[in-house]
Amino acid sequence: MCLYKCEFCHAEFCPRPQVKRPRACLTCQSARQRQNEKEWREKNKDIDATAAHRIYRQQRLRKLSLFTAVVLRSLKIGFSFLGLIELETAHQNLAKELIDFFDSMGLRQINKFWPDVFSQDLRALSIDIAPT
Numbered sequence: 001m002c003l004y005k006c007e008f009c010h011a012e013f014c015p016r017p018q019v020k021r022p023r024a025c026l027t028c029q030s031a032r033q034r035q036n037e038k039e040w041r042e043k044n045k046d047i048d049a050t051a052a053h054r055i056y057r058q059q060r061l062r063k064l065s066l067f068t069a070v071v072l073r074s075l076k077i078g079f080s081f082l083g084l085i086e087l088e089t090a091h092q093n094l095a096k097e098l099i100d101f102f103d104s105m106g107l108r109q110i111n112k113f114w115p116d117v118f119s120q121d122l123r124a125l126s127i128d129i130a131p132t
Contacts, residue, residue: 006028008031009027009028060103061099064103067102071098072095
């Protein structure tokens with residue numbers, strides 16, 4: 001039994017179970033997305049698309065740098081516990097390689113591996129770490 005009505009064609013439809021608040025049927029979904037994009041552009045006329053992409057990239061890189069710093073700190077603690085000092089010499093190369101790896105992996109994939117609770121713990125752990 002489908003209890004949802006499409007906002008565009010007003011037909012009843014059964015949404016996919018992953019959708020939290022279904023608004024449009026499958027045939028009207030692209031029209032809904034185009035309308036949302038148009039509304040966003042009208043509401044944010046002062047934001048240039050390239051500037052927005054640059055801002056989003058900077059935010060993503062800040063998060064990745066913070067995440068990398070926490071990972072490096074954990075590795076450093078592990079190495080010092082074992083009495084090894086090799087991490088100190090390879091630190092700069094390792095930091096860049098980790099950032100590149102996490103960047104290629106993407107924040108969505110990282111968030112799948114580590115839930116929000118763990119992300120909050122990362123923020124608490126990283127108070128004394130300055131992003132690189």
